Amino acid sequence: MRDIRFRNLEKYRVGGTRDSMQLALPPPKSPSGKVYRYSPNPDAKPRLFLIGDAPEDRTVTEAVRQRMRLDPGSKQTVCPYSGVVGDDDDFVHADDIEAVKKHVLWLAENDVSDLLGDWAKDFNRRQPRGAFISMKMEHKPRRRPKPLAIREDLLRSLECELCHREYGVYALALFCPDCGAPNVALHFRREIALVSEQIDLADELDQKGNVEIAYRLMGNAHEDVLTAFEATLKSVHAHLVKTHLPDQVDKFLGKKAVGNAFQNVERGRKLFAKLGIDPFDILDEAGIKHIQLNAEKRHVLGHNLGIADDHYASFSEDLEPGETVTLIGEDIRRFGGLCLQVVERLEESLLPGQTIGLQE
Numbered sequence: 001m002r003d004i005r006f007r008n009l010e011k012y013r014v015g016g017t018r019d020s021m022q023l024a025l026p027p028p029k030s031p032s033g034k035v036y037r038y039s040p041n042p043d044a045k046p047r048l049f050l051i052g053d054a055p056e057d058r059t060v061t062e063a064v065r066q067r068m069r070l071d072p073g074s075k076q077t078v079c080p081y082s083g084v085v086g087d088d089d090d091f092v093h094a095d096d097i098e099a100v101k102k103h104v105l106w107l108a109e110n111d112v113s114d115l116l117g118d119w120a121k122d123f124n125r126r127q128p129r130g131a132f133i134s135m136k137m138e139h140k141p142r143r144r145p146k147p148l149a150i151r152e153d154l155l156r157s158l159e160c161e162l163c164h165r166e167y168g169v170y171a172l173a174l175f176c177p178d179c180g181a182p183n184v185a186l187h188f189r190r191e192i193a194l195v196s197e198q199i200d201l202a203d204e205l206d207q208k209g210n211v212e213i214a215y216r217l218m219g220n221a222h223e224d225v226l227t228a229f230e231a232t233l234k235s236v237h238a239h240l241v242k243t244h245l246p247d248q249v250d251k252f253l254g255k256k257a258v259g260n261a262f263q264n265v266e267r268g269r270k271l272f273a274k275l276g277i278d279p280f281d282i283l284d285e286a287g288i289k290h291i292q293l294n295a296e297k298r299h300v301l302g303h304n305l306g307i308a309d310d311h312y313a314s315f316s317e318d319l320e321p322g323e324t325v326t327l328i329g330e331d332i333r334r335f336g337g338l339c340l341q342v343v344e345r346l347e348e349s350l351l352p353g354q355t356i357g358l359q360e
């Protein structure tokens, strides 16, 4: 019997023998060319993220390398949500294994079908002409459509500013999955850029006379700054406690320990002070006051239809209780810019080799 060859499968052979081939098939890609990754850390919430191809020719200076946890393009990956480092293989998504298995099966089926077709042709050629009995073998190839695996991009797609690898995550990630550099300020800058676009939109509507919807949109932009700021402080704080003080997790991250403390400068600051960190020390008094005033404004907008109450009026210099709080685009941009400074300062605590201690 002649050699059996799996022509389609052999294209993916990377080793082994013809009888026992070692194959390597690429996982399915999203429309932007990224592949699924799944954090091996069960505590990471969420666990799914996407990663693009490694850019060619990445040169990393020593100063930049110090901010990274891994050499870019190493055989390891960093969970962007939890910072856990593992081999690339540990991050393979189960759906991709299934997709590749189906693809291999499909290729093998086609190879077997081609083989049977070749045999039939061979058999027919060998039949003697003009014989008393003639036999003809017919092979009807039946091709199944190629199995389809759909991979969708996540809403947030970013490029690490240090190693230039593209990746996709759900809203907020702390680290670059390739080099492990803290990327939290990069994410926050995206939030602020989106807020800025909302403000432009609100201004446009306002000029067209759509005052009420413009005010509503401006209120949302304002709220988004505080929501992103609170979520970022909360995530970094939780990460620092989990990694530096694992035996204090219940005490520091228990149900009542955090709550909405990060909506308030003083309460948030106290939580970080316990870890020996003060991310607000980058701002002067006026900057801190501006964040405080805007955090209070959020409560008035969110819970009192924008009407100043006694508490808010005590913060604001030019507003009496009962008056509608003003929302000016430039103020919101300043608010976002100040929050960004705090986040950039806080990001330093995520750099490799940082020691964070408990401050009693």
Ligand SMILES: [Zn+2]
Pocket (backbone or CB within 6 Å): 160, 161, 162, 163, 164, 165, 176, 177, 178, 179, 180, 181
């Ligand atoms: Zn990176």
